[in-house]
Amino acid sequence: MNITLLVIAKTQDERIKTLCREYSERIGHYVNFSIEVLSLPKKKKFANREQQREAEGKLILSFVHKSDTLILLDELGKEFSSPEFSRWIEKQQNQSVKHLVFVIGGPYGVSKSVRQSARQTLALSKMTFSHQMVRLIFVEQLYRAYTIIRGESYHH
Amino acid sequence: MNITLLVIAKTQDERIKTLCREYSERIGHYVNFSIEVLSLPKKKKFANREQQREAEGKLILSFVHKSDTLILLDELGKEFSSPEFSRWIEKQQNQSVKHLVFVIGGPYGVSKSVRQSARQTLALSKMTFSHQMVRLIFVEQLYRAYTIIRGESYHH
Numbered sequence: 001m002n003i004t005l006l007v008i009a010k011t012q013d014e015r016i017k018t019l020c021r022e023y024s025e026r027i028g029h030y031v032n033f034s035i036e037v038l039s040l041p042k043k044k045k046f047a048n049r050e051q052q053r054e055a056e057g058k059l060i061l062s063f064v065h066k067s068d069t070l071i072l073l074d075e076l077g078k079e080f081s082s083p084e085f086s087r088w089i090e091k092q093q094n095q096s097v098k099h100l101v102f103v104i105g106g107p108y109g110v111s112k113s114v115r116q117s118a119r120q121t122l123a124l125s126k127m128t129f130s131h132q133m134v135r136l137i138f139v140e141q142l143y144r145a146y147t148i149i150r151g152e153s154y155h156h
Numbered sequence: 157m158n159i160t161l162l163v164i165a166k167t168q169d170e171r172i173k174t175l176c177r178e179y180s181e182r183i184g185h186y187v188n189f190s191i192e193v194l195s196l197p198k199k200k201k202f203a204n205r206e207q208q209r210e211a212e213g214k215l216i217l218s219f220v221h222k223s224d225t226l227i228l229l230d231e232l233g234k235e236f237s238s239p240e241f242s243r244w245i246e247k248q249q250n251q252s253v254k255h256l257v258f259v260i261g262g263p264y265g266v267s268k269s270v271r272q273s274a275r276q277t278l279a280l281s282k283m284t285f286s287h288q289m290v291r292l293i294f295v296e297q298l299y300r301a302y303t304i305i306r307g308e309s310y311h312h
Contacts, residue, residue: 140285
């Protein structure tokens with residue numbers, strides 16, 4: 001199984017970037033994992049949030065293949081404990097999912113088309129985190145999930 | 157109102173430390189806030205987790221005054237959305253709470269005595285985060301709560 005985290009580009013704090021990179025490297029010991037940063041043209045201006053969401057949604061879907069399993073990360077989604085999330089990941093593997101693509105929407109959420117294309121919506125918390133924090137929290141949880149699957153000591 | 161985050165010391169990633177410091181400074185524009193890092197003597201050895209929890213619990217409670225309002229952060233606690241958390245913070249202020257003390261236990265949880273002394277147990281997520289991540293997530297949420305209370309644009 002391959003796992004990708006799709007994010008819409010924003011100026012990123014260098015510390016969060018390097019922390020995410022370190023967790024990604026650790027995840028890489030268990031599964032093929034990458035973070036794909038998508039960018040809309042910088043000069044593009046939007047009349048409103050809805051237009052921005054639509055443009056971001058098109059961009060996101062252009063990177064998702066028909067055979068991919070798209071999972072939306074959104075605070076209104078289903079919540080898991082860390083052990084439950086690890087079992088969910090394991091289940092995807094057992095069901096021969098080839099490419100699990102997690103997507104984090106922009107600051108104003110995701111378009112309807114992205115929401116409809118998603119197989120499932122998961123929440124890392126009921127709380128709203130900054131775009132950068134969501135990336136960091138996700139990679140820490142994915143790393144944790146694999147240490148749980150392998151019975152390693154990271155998770156207490 | 158004063159707010160304190162009590163944490164048990166551990167080697168900390170310098171990047172997470174500086175991120176926490178930056179959020180703390182931002183929170184300081186709205187309320188007196190500090191992070192208190194408590195340490196058990198380094199040479200102390202514990203026969204088991206229960207003993208460590210007890211020693212950490214004693215240390216925590218030695219820093220909490222009778223008039224303080226102790227809140228335990230634990231993934232089994234009550235969950236709030238960010239707007240709900242901001243309303244909860246506002247309510248504490250309106251109820252003339254003088255000192256709100258949030259405590260994050262060690263890696264093996266907190267002692268029974270800390271649990272019993274807590275007025276409430278709140279969860280930042282159902283998921284288990286690393287000790288360092290919890291600190292960062294908490295300060296980001298507390299900062300966010302105050303921007304919501306003030307109607308500022310940080311939170312969408």
